[in-house]
Amino acid sequence: MSKFEILKKEEFVPNFYKLDISVPTIARKAKAGQFILVMVDERSEKIPLTLIDWDKEKGTISFIVQELGLSTSKMAFMEEGDSFYSIVGPLGEPAYLENFGTVVVSGGCYGVGATYPIAKRLKELGNHVITIIEAKNENLLYYEEEFKTVSDEVILVTTDGSKGERGHIYDVLEHMIESQQRKIDHIKVIGCNVMMSKVSKLTKEKGAIPTYATVTTIMVDGTGMCGSCRLSYDGKTKFACVDGPEFNAHKIDWEEIIHVRNTLYISEETLSLQNFSPECRSLAKYQEKSREEETS
Amino acid sequence: MKSKDRMKIVFSEMPTQPPQVRAKNFREVPYGYSEEMAIQEANRCLNCKKSKCVEGCPVRVPIPEFISLAQEGKFLEAAWKIKERNVLPAVCGRVCPQESQCEGVCVRGKKGRSVGIGNLERFVADYERSSGHIPEPMRVKKNGKKVAIIGSGPSGLTTAGDLIQQGYEVTVYEAFHLGGGVLVYGIPEFRLPKSVVQYEIQNLENSGVKFVYDSVIGRVRSIDELFSEDGYDAVYIGVGAGLPVFMNIPGENLQGVYSANEYLTRSNLMKAYLYPDYNTPLLTGKNVVVVGGGNVAMDSARTALRLDAKNVYIVYRRSREQMPARLEEVHHAEEEGIQFKLLSNPVEIMGDEKGRIESIRCQRYELGEPDKSGRARPVPIEGDYFELTTDLIIIAIGNKANPLITMTTPDLEVNKWGNIVTDELGRTSKPFVYAGGDIVTGAATVISAMGAGRRSAMAIHEDLFPPTEEITESFVIPKEILELKYVAIYPKSVYLRVNLVNVSEKELDQVKIRISHVHDFFETTMFEKTVPQWSPGEEHEVDCPRIDKSEKEYLITINDLHGKIMSKIIVAEDVKK
Numbered sequence: 001m002s003k004f005e006i007l008k009k010e011e012f013v014p015n016f017y018k019l020d021i022s023v024p025t026i027a028r029k030a031k032a033g034q035f036i037l038v039m040v041d042e043r044s045e046k047i048p049l050t051l052i053d054w055d056k057e058k059g060t061i062s063f064i065v066q067e068l069g070l071s072t073s074k075m076a077f078m079e080e081g082d083s084f085y086s087i088v089g090p091l092g093e094p095a096y097l098e099n100f101g102t103v104v105v106s107g108g109c110y111g112v113g114a115t116y117p118i119a120k121r122l123k124e125l126g127n128h129v130i131t132i133i134e135a136k137n138e139n140l141l142y143y144e145e146e147f148k149t150v151s152d153e154v155i156l157v158t159t160d161g162s163k164g165e166r167g168h169i170y171d172v173l174e175h176m177i178e179s180q181q182r183k184i185d186h187i188k189v190i191g192c193n194v195m196m197s198k199v200s201k202l203t204k205e206k207g208a209i210p211t212y213a214t215v216t217t218i219m220v221d222g223t224g225m226c227g228s229c230r231l232s233y234d235g236k237t238k239f240a241c242v243d244g245p246e247f248n249a250h251k252i253d254w255e256e257i258i259h260v261r262n263t264l265y266i267s268e269e270t271l272s273l274q275n276f277s278p279e280c281r282s283l284a285k286y287q288e289k290s291r292e293e294e295t296s
Numbered sequence: 297m298k299s300k301d302r303m304k305i306v307f308s309e310m311p312t313q314p315p316q317v318r319a320k321n322f323r324e325v326p327y328g329y330s331e332e333m334a335i336q337e338a339n340r341c342l343n344c345k346k347s348k349c350v351e352g353c354p355v356r357v358p359i360p361e362f363i364s365l366a367q368e369g370k371f372l373e374a375a376w377k378i379k380e381r382n383v384l385p386a387v388c389g390r391v392c393p394q395e396s397q398c399e400g401v402c403v404r405g406k407k408g409r410s411v412g413i414g415n416l417e418r419f420v421a422d423y424e425r426s427s428g429h430i431p432e433p434m435r436v437k438k439n440g441k442k443v444a445i446i447g448s449g450p451s452g453l454t455t456a457g458d459l460i461q462q463g464y465e466v467t468v469y470e471a472f473h474l475g476g477g478v479l480v481y482g483i484p485e486f487r488l489p490k491s492v493v494q495y496e497i498q499n500l501e502n503s504g505v506k507f508v509y510d511s512v513i514g515r516v517r518s519i520d521e522l523f524s525e526d527g528y529d530a531v532y533i534g535v536g537a538g539l540p541v542f543m544n545i546p547g548e549n550l551q552g553v554y555s556a557n558e559y560l561t562r563s564n565l566m567k568a569y570l571y572p573d574y575n576t577p578l579l580t581g582k583n584v585v586v587v588g589g590g591n592v593a594m595d596s597a598r599t600a601l602r603l604d605a606k607n608v609y610i611v612y613r614r615s616r617e618q619m620p621a622r623l624e625e626v627h628h629a630e631e632e633g634i635q636f637k638l639l640s641n642p643v644e645i646m647g648d649e650k651g652r653i654e655s656i657r658c659q660r661y662e663l664g665e666p667d668k669s670g671r672a673r674p675v676p677i678e679g680d681y682f683e684l685t686t687d688l689i690i691i692a693i694g695n696k697a698n699p700l701i702t703m704t705t706p707d708l709e710v711n712k713w714g715n716i717v718t719d720e721l722g723r724t725s726k727p728f729v730y731a732g733g734d735i736v737t738g739a740a741t742v743i744s745a746m747g748a749g750r751r752s753a754m755a756i757h758e759d760l761f762p763p764t765e766e767i768t769e770s771f772v773i774p775k776e777i778l779e780l781k782y783v784a785i786y787p788k789s790v791y792l793r794v795n796l797v798n799v800s801e802k803e804l805d806q807v808k809i810r811i812s813h814v815h816d817f818f819e820t821t822m823f824e825k826t827v828p829q830w831s832p833g834e835e836h837e838v839d840c841p842r843i844d845k846s847e848k849e850y851l852i853t854i855n856d857l858h859g860k861i862m863s864k865i866i867v868a869e870d871v872k873k
Binding site for chain 1: 471472473509510511512515516517538539540542544548549550551554555557558561562566567573574575576577650651698699700
């Protein structure tokens with residue numbers, strides 16, 4: 001078996017792939033909340049991906065890829081038996097996990113998979129785990145069955161209401177907090193920065209419920225060497241790759257992450273995709289449009 | 297050639313790409329010497345009795361000796377001569393600050409130009425590389441000990457090179473997918489071609505050093521696990537100073553502000569300068585501001601220029617004389633059209649409503665009283681500000697110690713800046729853990745990191761194979777000629793200090809000390825050292841790292857320039873104790 005070989009690839013909803021890779025060194029050290037940096041080939045960018053599962057005995061790690069930009073599109077083209085050029089990890093500090101009492105674990109779009117190991121570990125630690133997963137529509141919801149095995153309750157949310165609740169994670173959360181059916185001791189949220197910032201705002205206003213978000217920033221080395229992933233936290237500059245990626249959401253300067261730090265390479269990303277293949281051209285255009293919508 | 301004639305030879309300037317041409321490409325700036333030029337420049341060396349240049353070199357390269365060989369056109373031998381002390385001559389010839397080291401103390405520099413030691417080192421190393429005449433790596437009998445080296449930068453590579461020659465099993469762990477550390481992520485192609493670094497790493501691999509890439513020690517393995525699970529006997533930390541310093545001024549997190557580390561890593565390691573052929577993007581700017589006055593600032597500025605910037609400014613708060621960058625780099629940058637805004641310091645970065653930078657506000661400074669370091673302290677002039685329109689800012693004001701290793705190794709003592717505390721040979725507070733280079737000293741030079749790597753290799757060897765002091769009487773020595781002052785015998789090396797007495801000549805030239813094994817009257821040289829001049833009563837050190845203790849006999853031969861054997865001593869049995 002060659003280094004970083006794909007043992008299994010599964011497209012469980014359109015454009016979302018789960019990859020199982022052989023990397024025994026990472027599998028034996030991984031902890032919930034940590035990530036890896038992946039290069040598809042020697043010309044690729046290094047992109048961070050959260051570990052969603054690992055098996056110490058088999059020496060495998062798993063992550064989920066959403067076909068979004070050039071690197072993730074390249075990954076979508078890879079097959080079982082293909083190998084990655086470089087995988088570095090496990091990186092970042094493990095998530096803050098203990099027996100809090102009742103915990104809401106929430107994940108949206110590409111963050112859904114990343115919440116899985118966190119929910120799993122929280123359950124093992126004796127928490128009452130309520131999982132909320134969000135997708136645009138029914139067809140894009142995934143990991144429901146897996147979450148049922150590690151949660152006491154699983155709540156599904158879709159933007160169009162095609163399955164589960166209609167709306168977003170923060171709508172469900174707001175309802176839960178206001179109905180006061182159960183006291184929430186701790187909240188985890190992983191997903192796009194806009195969604196996380198809204199959750200953060202909500203929980204800060206509604207009684208300052210401890211809320212921890214896993215931020216998504218641009219990274220290069222993942223060891224604190226470059227400062228690409230820097231963010232303002234409690235008035236100080238922190239590096240997501242070594243100080244995070246999980247932070248107390250209420251202390252993060254979300255405005256800066258969403259509008260300043262993460263829109264850096266949009267035009268370059270579009271160019272990359274166009275160069276990659278003709279099919280990607282339309283994808284690039286579509287993404288440019290949806291990004292504009294998201295941030296506006 | 298007489299000294300008088302040597303003095304008449306003028307300095308051979310190394311030809312370079314014209315500034316206007318090179319400012320648009322990433323090819324190396326100097327073309328290098330021709331053989332004729334190299335010999336001519338080598339002939340300027342006076343082969344001083346007291347070689348100050350060697351003292352000026354952190355790894356004590358035998359400079360007059362390699363230059364003497366170059367004078368005779370023996371370029372390969374010259375390269376091998378350097379390699380006795382320096383495993384990376386092609387790199388050092390290019391990036392060492394020679395003006396403050398070997399060339400800074402060269403006697404020829406007192407009147408006119410110093411000998412171009414760096415240029416010659418570069419030439420002979422390149423000559424060796426392109427000749428294909430690579431000496432077969434010495435196959436050393438393994439000594440049974442394993443050493444892990446963290447970081448494949450200049451200090452790690454030096455430690456690896458020294459230890460593999462002493463029979464250690466050496467593994468280098470590197471966080472990136474390519475080896476070389478700062479030589480690969482930090483220094484741009486136009487100053488140090490990556491093929492040069494790759495070649496040196498290949499040589500180490502050929503000699504048996506194992507490289508494990510994509511491995512962040514501290515995360516994938518702790519230092520304790522390197523000992524307990526992987527069975528290493530010693531660990532060397534040479535991870536560099538990888539934590540960028542920011543200015544902490546308003547607007548620093550806006551779009552378009554890079555740390556130099558990020559800018560250079562994207563461009564050099566990830567090859568963003570070849571974007572989109574390579575996929576890592578890099579913002580380019582029309583008006584680029586680089587803050588800082590060191591080599592990293594020059595590298596960033598010149599990279600930006602090559603990526604189509606119209607104006608590139610260096611903003612530095614001290615004066616030109618105080619810039620820590622190599623003279624040659626400042627000179628090259630200036631030739632290429634980099635604009636220097638000296639005695640200025642940024643106070644604020646302004647951006648538009650989308651979060652993109654638009655301009656930077658700087659305050660003017662003047663030189664005041666000298667500070668503790670003796671440098672005139674820059675003092676801000678009140679109310680004196682100026683603004684530069686900019687679309688790309690690169691902050692190159694230095695690096696602090698990266699805490700990844702020290703954070704995950706609590707019993708490793710660090711100082712208040714987070715640098716690892718060591719003794720002079722790199723021993724840390726943790727047994728059998730050594731450290732050297734920028735993680736110990738703070739940001740410094742490639743060559744000083746190499747010096748630290750070499751000292752730690754010595755310490756590792758000393759600690760894993762403690763010397764047994766031996767008595768000089770046990771050697772068969774014709775005392776009328778040679779006196780052995782001190783001997784330390786390690787299982788794999790012999791350290792001697794010898795004193796030449798009662799010789800008829802007043803002084804011997806080019807004395808060679810050779811240590812060899814003898815099998816059936818057939819001699820295999822294990823070590824050779826040349827002493828340019830040897831006066832009676834003068835002591836010399838011989839540190840021979842390749843002695844194999846299982847050998848029955850050793851021969852120490854001392855002869856002068858004309859091959860006349862002065863003394864021949866057989867050292868048997870005694871060494872084996």
